[in-house]
Amino acid sequence: DGGITQSPKYLFRKEGQNVTLSCEQNLNHDAMYWYRQDPGQGLRLIYYSQIVNDFQKGDIAEGYSVSREKKESFPLTVTSAQKNPTAFYLCASTGAGLMNNQPQHFGDGTRLSIL
Amino acid sequence: AQSVAQPEDQVKVAEGNPLTVKCTYSVSGNPYLFWYVQYPNRGLQFLLKYITGDNLVKGSYGFEAEFNKSQTSFHLKKPSALVSDSALYFCAVSLFSGGYNKLIFGAGTRLAVHP
Numbered sequence: 447d448g449g450i451t452q453s454p455k456y457l458f459r460k461e462g463q464n465v466t467l468s469c470e471q472n473l474n475h476d477a478m479y480w481y482r483q484d485p486g487q488g489l490r491l492i493y494y495s496q497i498v499n500d501f502q503k504g505d506i507a508e509g510y511s512v513s514r515e516k517k518e519s520f521p522l523t524v525t526s527a528q529k530n531p532t533a534f535y536l537c538a539s540t541g542a543g544l545m546n547n548q549p550q551h552f553g554d555g556t557r558l559s560i561l
Numbered sequence: 562a563q564s565v566a567q568p569e570d571q572v573k574v575a576e577g578n579p580l581t582v583k584c585t586y587s588v589s590g591n592p593y594l595f596w597y598v599q600y601p602n603r604g605l606q607f608l609l610k611y612i613t614g615d616n617l618v619k620g621s622y623g624f625e626a627e628f629n630k631s632q633t634s635f636h637l638k639k640p641s642a643l644v645s646d647s648a649l650y651f652c653a654v655s656l657f658s659g660g661y662n663k664l665i666f667g668a669g670t671r672l673a674v675h676p
Contacts, residue, residue, distance in 0.1 A: 450604070477662065486570070488651060488666035489605075496661055536604055540662065547593045547612045547655065550664060552604030 448473045452537050452553035458561045459524065459531060467522045467556045469537035476541060478520040479550065482506060483534040492535075495520055524558060532559050563588040565654050567667035574642045574674055582637040582670045584652030593655040594635040595664070596626055598648050605651060611635060622646070642674045 450471045459465045471478065477496050481489040491504030495514040509528025514520055520539075524531045534557050538550040566585045574580045586592055593612055597605040609620025616628045626637045635652060652667040 452604075455602075479664075486668055488668045489664075491663065494661060494663075502661065538605075547610070549595060549597075549607040549610060550605075552597075552606070554604045555602070557602070 450537055450539055450551055450553035452535075452556050454556060455554070457556055457558045459558060460561050462526045464523055464525050465558070467524070467535055467537075467558070469520045469522065469553060470518055471520075471537075471539045471551075471553075472518065473539055473541065473551060474517070475539035475551070476517070477539060478514070479538040479540075480504075480510075480512065480520070480522045481536045481538065483536055483555075489536065492522065534558075563654070563656060563665060565652050565665050565667040567650075567652055567670045569670050570668075571671045571673065574672070576644050576674055576676050577641050580639050580642040580646070580672065580674070582650050582652075582672060584635045584637065584667060586633050586635065586652075586654050588654050588656065588665075594626075594628065595653045595655065596620065596624070596635075596637050597651045597653065599651065599669075600648050608637070608650075642672075644674050644676055647672055647674045 453468045479494045480492040483489050490506050492510050493512040495501035501514050511523045534555050536555045537553045540550045564587045595610045596608040599605050609618050611618045611628045619625045624639050649669050651669050653664045656663045
């Protein structure tokens with residue numbers, strides 16, 4: 447079945463450490479997104495990518511970095527500069543291109559905590 | 562500023578009763594509106610969308626939503642609630658801004674259906 451796979455499901459970060467969250471999709475979607483979910487705040491956009499080798503900052507990009515070397519993959523690195531990384535991270539994709547009337551498909555998330 | 566509001570943090574209903582989860586939006590132009598559902602430690606699942614046409618939209622699992630342009634609302638409804646409908650529900654509006662598709666989410670409403 448087509449879908450989005452996020453790994454790991456749970457991740458712990460030590461002080462000063464960078465960690466990378468994986469997101470892989472087999473939906474043949476061009477656009478991919480990373481969101482951060484905190485209780486009572488809905489989802490906030492971290493980074494997005496419309497095409498391979500291109501990505502743009504979202505609303506809360508500070509302390510995060512991404513790459514898009516392959517269409518299927520959009521990993522997110524939480525750097526040591528992100529001082530409050532504890533959250534639930536969701537990856538999404540859509541094949542809508544420039545049409546914004548198609549739903550985004552979501553992975554099952556990675557829960558990141560501080561050790 | 563463009564935004565989505567879900568005025569209720571929590572909605573409680575008895576099984577078999579009708580349910581309504583409220584959503585209002587503030588965007589310029591004609592909005593594309595979505596409802597998603599999230600179960601614990603899972604990603605978001607698409608329920609339904611309004612693009613154009615009939616103001617009553619039918620979606621997955623017996624849910625429907627009514628678009629009201631004059632009241633800028635898009636309330637989610639179900640005629641008869643099930644205990645299994647208990648989850649976190651998000652309203653979102655899709656915008657095309659800065660050259661990419663962007664989803665703006667409400668803060669979410671937790672639905673609790675009791676037997």
